[in-house]
Amino acid sequence: NAGVTQTPKFQVLKTGQSMTLQCAQDMNHNSMYWYRQDPGMGLRLIYYSASEGTTDKGEVPNGYNVSRLNKREFSLRLESAAPSQTSVYFCASSEVDSRRQPQHFGDGTRLSIL
Amino acid sequence: AQKVTQAQTEISVVEKEDVTLDCVYETRDTTYYLFWYKQPPSGELVFLIRRNSFDEQNEISGRYSWNFQKSTSSFNFTITASQVVDSAVYFCALSEAVGSGAGSYQLTFGKGTKLSVIP
Numbered sequence: 001n002a003g004v005t006q007t008p009k010f011q012v013l014k015t016g017q018s019m020t021l022q023c024a025q026d027m028n029h030n031s032m033y034w035y036r037q038d039p040g041m042g043l044r045l046i047y048y049s050a051s052e053g054t055t056d057k058g059e060v061p062n063g064y065n066v067s068r069l070n071k072r073e074f075s076l077r078l079e080s081a082a083p084s085q086t087s088v089y090f091c092a093s094s095e096v097d098s099r100r101q102p103q104h105f106g107d108g109t110r111l112s113i114l
Numbered sequence: 115a116q117k118v119t120q121a122q123t124e125i126s127v128v129e130k131e132d133v134t135l136d137c138v139y140e141t142r143d144t145t146y147y148l149f150w151y152k153q154p155p156s157g158e159l160v161f162l163i164r165r166n167s168f169d170e171q172n173e174i175s176g177r178y179s180w181n182f183q184k185s186t187s188s189f190n191f192t193i194t195a196s197q198v199v200d201s202a203v204y205f206c207a208l209s210e211a212v213g214s215g216a217g218s219y220q221l222t223f224g225k226g227t228k229l230s231v232i233p
Contacts, residue, residue, distance in 0.1 A: 033220070042118070042205055042223030043159075058220060090159060099147050099209035099219045100166070105159035 002026050006091050006106035013081045013113050021076040021109050023091030031094045032074035033058075033103060034066060036087040043090060049074055081113045117141075118208050120224035127196050128232050135191040135227045137206030143167075146209060148189045149221065150180070153203040165189060196231045203228045 007022045025032065030051045035043040035058075045058030047066040055066050063085060065077045074093075078085055088110050092103040117140040127133045139148065150162040163173065165182050173180045177194045193200050207221040 040123075040225060042207075042225045043221070044223075045220045048220060088157070092159075099145070099211070100164070102149060102161045102164050103221060104161065105151075107156075107158045110157075 004091055004093055004104055004106035006089075006109050008109060009107065010110045011112070013078075013111065015081060015083060015113060017081050019078050019081060019111075021078075021089055021091075021111075022073070023075065023106060024073045025091075025093040025104070026072065027093060027095075027104065028071070029093035029104075030071070030096050031101075032068065033092040033094075034064075034074070034076045035090045035092065036060065036085075037090060037108075038087050046076065046089075083113045085111065086113045087111060118206050118222055118224035120204075120206055120227050122227045123225070124228045124230070126230045126232060129198060130195050132192060132194050133196050133229065133231075135193075135204050135206075135229065137189045137191065137224060139187050139189065139206070139208045141187075141208060141210065143210065148182070149207040149209070150189075150191050151205045151207060151223075153205065153226070155201070159205070162191075193229075196229075198231050198233050201229060201231045 004025045033048040034046040037043050044060050046060055046064050047058055049055045049068040052071045067075045088108045090108050091106045094101040094103045119138045146167045148165045152160045170182050179192045181190045203226045205226045206224045209219050210222050
């Protein structure tokens with residue numbers, strides 16, 4: 001079982017470049033999330049999609065856009081990368097957008113912006 | 115706003131020692147859920163346990179146990195007879211409602227506790 005798959009696993013960008021991080025889940029989950037993890041911090045929510053066709057901002061949405069392409073896929077786009085966006089990005093999914101449901105995470109994408 | 119505090123940034127123990135990881139939370143919700151996740155050195159996040167605010171029973175799973183005390187807003191995690199494979203960063207998280215739409219939730223994470231188990 002693949003669970004939540006993120007691509008790429010590593011990426012180095014120059015300031016100002018654009019990039020899309022891909023996420024796909026095969027658990028038939030309705031809700032998907034993007035987080036970033038910075039050293040010494042917990043995870044912070046960037047955007048989420050409670051169900052197919054909807055997206056909403058989380059705690060730190062500035063500089064990012066998302067697309068819920070279909071039920072399986074949720075992508076995160078950096079239009080003009082900045083060094084402050086150097087981070088580890090995690091995609092997660094859950095059955096429904098309920099406080100009860102544990103979120104299942106991908107392995108992360110390690111992104112460096114030079 | 116909800117908040118999760120993991121006051122212990124790093125802990126080192128010798129193998130076979132018991133260790134407790136602390137988690138204190140703040141919320142105004144009457145119904146909420148708490149979670150623990152493990153992040154081993156390989157980097158992935160692994161779900162360990164979920165606890166709802168109405169169930170204050172402690173839970174044991176093998177060498178892992180969780181102590182939920184609503185009166186002190188704490189949800190502590192104990193590893194008994196620690197092993198090297200337990201070395202990881204452990205995150206406590208609290209579910210909270212977000213946005214204006216009904217039924218949208220996010221996890222609020224603590225900053226994590228890095229546990230090192232020395233052989």
